[in-house]
Amino acid sequence: MQIAKVRGTVVGTQKDPSMRGVKLLLVQLVDEEGNSLPKYEVAADSVGAGVDEWVLVTCGSAARQIPGNEQRPLDAVIVAIIDTIHVEDRLIYGKKDQYR
Template sequence: MQIAKVRGTVVSTQKDPSLRGVKLLLLQMVDEEGHVLPEYEVAADTVGAGVDEWVLISRNGAARQVLGNEQRPLDAAVVAIIDTIYVEDRLIYSKKEQYR
């Protein structure tokens, strides 16, 4: 799993039929210090995440372990919206502090 920040949505009118109704998000990866990286990925949203939220993503086969995704051609799925991240007793991210 990896931490990412939601940067936007991806809309596609033509897609594999198994992806109909699946919300796709554009994510920017985040490192262990909370810095955004110059890496982006598109992931299926299974939890209702929004722009600027920090999320946890599963990749590859783990992305297809999410209920309902077993037969979808997915490489990544958002599986959680992050509330806080602590590293060695330091607060790296707080959703509460972000929206103050």
């Protein structure tokens, strides 16, 4: 899994029938210090994430192991919304601190 920040939405009016109803989000990967990396992914949202939220993204075959995704052409899925990240007793990210 990778940590990422939701940067925006991706909308496609014409897509594979198996992708109907799937919300797609543009996410930017984040390093262990909380710094944005110059790498982006388009990920299917399975948890109701929104723009500016930090999320966990699973990629590759793990993305297709989520129930209902087995027959979808997915390479990345958001599987959790992050509340906090601590590294060596330091708070790297806190969701409640973000909205103050």
